[in-house]
Amino acid sequence: MGFLKVVPLEEALKVIDSFGLKPQIEEIPLEEALGRVLAEDVKAPIDVPPFDRATVDGYALLSKDTWKASESEPVRLEIVGQINAGDVPTIELKEGQAVGISTGAPLPKGADAVAMLEEVDVEGDELIVYKPYYPQAGVMKAGSDIVKGKEVLKASKKLTFKDTALLSALGFEKVKVFKKPKVAVISTGNEIILPGDELGVGKIYDINGRAITDAIRELGAEAYFLGIAKDDEASLKEKIFEGLKYDMVILSGGASAGVRDLTSSIIEAHGEVFIHGIAIQPGKPTIIGQIQGKPVFGLPGYPTSCLTNFTLLVAPLLRKLLGLKGEHRKVQKKLAFKVFSVKGRRQFLPVKIEGEEAVPILKGSGAVTSFVDADGFIEVPETVEILEEGEEVEVFLF
Numbered sequence: 094m095g096f097l098k099v100v101p102l103e104e105a106l107k108v109i110d111s112f113g114l115k116p117q118i119e120e121i122p123l124e125e126a127l128g129r130v131l132a133e134d135v136k137a138p139i140d141v142p143p144f145d146r147a148t149v150d151g152y153a154l155l156s157k158d159t160w161k162a163s164e165s166e167p168v169r170l171e172i173v174g175q176i177n178a179g180d181v182p183t184i185e186l187k188e189g190q191a192v193g194i195s196t197g198a199p200l201p202k203g204a205d206a207v208a209m210l211e212e213v214d215v216e217g218d219e220l221i222v223y224k225p226y227y228p229q230a231g232v233m234k235a236g237s238d239i240v241k242g243k244e245v246l247k248a249s250k251k252l253t254f255k256d257t258a259l260l261s262a263l264g265f266e267k268v269k270v271f272k273k274p275k276v277a278v279i280s281t282g283n284e285i286i287l288p289g290d291e292l293g294v295g296k297i298y299d300i301n302g303r304a305i306t307d308a309i310r311e312l313g314a315e316a317y318f319l320g321i322a323k324d325d326e327a328s329l330k331e332k333i334f335e336g337l338k339y340d341m342v343i344l345s346g347g348a349s350a351g352v353r354d355l356t357s358s359i360i361e362a363h364g365e366v367f368i369h370g371i372a373i374q375p376g377k378p379t380i381i382g383q384i385q386g387k388p389v390f391g392l393p394g395y396p397t398s399c400l401t402n403f404t405l406l407v408a409p410l411l412r413k414l415l416g417l418k419g420e421h422r423k424v425q426k427k428l429a430f431k432v433f434s435v436k437g438r439r440q441f442l443p444v445k446i447e448g449e450e451a452v453p454i455l456k457g458s459g460a461v462t463s464f465v466d467a468d469g470f471i472e473v474p475e476t477v478e479i480l481e482e483g484e485e486v487e488v489f490l491f
């Protein structure tokens with residue numbers, strides 16, 4: 094067993110593209126839409142508010158009746174009833190009339206302003222008005238918040254509570270969103286145990302399973318952690334086949350060329366291995382294959398290699414399936430100190446951002462803190478061996 098052929102990153106990305114996975118759309122209740130990605134542009138089907146409504150408790154009236162009103166010469170209007178929020182107004186106001194109205198109630202026909210309760214007096218069925226009211230005073234016009242037909246949300250938007258509030262205001266009971274891809278996650282290795290298990294000699298707690306599962310969830314997709322497969326054919330095969338219930342399978346560990354590294358031979362036995370080895374550092378021992386038409390990724394065991402390759406290979410696929418647009422977020426920083434890189438391998442160096450500086454983390458890909466402490470990574474091309482202190486670098490944020 095050995096690496097079949099180490100290929101450039103672009104070739105690995107082409108293979109992933111050739112799986113031909115496309116975003117799927119589903120309609121879900123608004124109740125479940127928070128955090129989901131909108132699959133279509135949304136136009137307002139109604140005016141908001143849907144009717145001219147009172148913004149204060151008081152009296153609806155005809156503004157022109159009040160234009161001559163003053164403290165010394167108040168205007169008297171006849172009170173002809175009361176309209177409360179939720180009522181259907183049947184009254185049509187005529188000159189010289191006013192009607193009691195509560196905040197949120199629809200304005201009756203004829204009325205074009207509302208006088209606040211505190212500003213008027215009532216004597217019997219007479220309203221005494223002491224100042225002029227201009228048209229629309231105390232009124233929120235139909236469509237003044239959102240006008241019918243306006244585009245309010247764009248496809249590919251991850252819905253926040255503000256967006257779901259907007260959709261609710263527009264009366265959407267259901268929303269079209271992109272389906273969440275379902276991903277099976279498997280850690281492999283006789284040495285890997287789960288938190289809660291006793292830490293025997295030679296054992297280590299699982300990092301990759303947790304990291305990948307939660308990275309997938311953070312993107313908005315569904316992750317199913319199937320636990321740890323032992324380094325034997327039966328155990329690995331069982332977990333991989335369990336994983337084929339989902340849209341794709343991600344394994345970590347067992348991807349390099351050691352004698353125990355069975356992942357590649359199992360994929361080959363039941364499907365195809367397209368790639369076994371990518372010319373990047375970290376992350377060289379990576380497998381991309383398929384079984385029963387489902388993509389199967391074998392990521393390296395070293396945690397930082399595993400997470401880097403998840404970020405470079407799997408996350409873009411998941412983002413595409415989730416309907417998310419936009420490239421990796423990048424920032425320009427200055428390198429905090431000189432670093433040496435391996436010639437002939439494209440390197441992704443984890444860095445921490447401190448102010449205007451990108452500080453390289455040199456603990457190696459076997460360290461969990463290489464990615465936990467990192468804010469992102471910088472790319473060093475194959476041809477570059479030295480990056481100088483103070484050099485401008487582009488940091489791809491995690």
Ligand SMILES: Nc1nc2c(c(=O)[nH]1)N[C@H]1C(S)=C(S)[C@@H](COP(=O)(O)OP(=O)(O)OC[C@H]3O[C@@H](n4cnc5c(N)ncnc54)[C@H](O)[C@@H]3O)O[C@H]1N2
Pocket residue numbers: 280281282284285297298299300301302345346347348349350351354375376377378392393394395396398458459
């Ligand atoms: N002869 C060669 N050996 C190795 C090569 C190579 O090119 N030729 N590459 C090295 C590099 S680089 C990497 S990266 C590792 C990756 O190897 P595997 O993918 O086979 O991973 P394992 O051997 O299973 O594990 C490596 C390391 O990571 C620990 N590990 C594995 N899974 C987890 C997990 N879920 N959580 C935490 N830690 C994990 C494992 O215990 C090992 O210490 O191969 C090198 N060897």
Ligand code: MOO
Pocket residue numbers: 373374375376377378393395398399458459
């Ligand atoms: O490829 Mo390993 O992933 O260099 O650390």
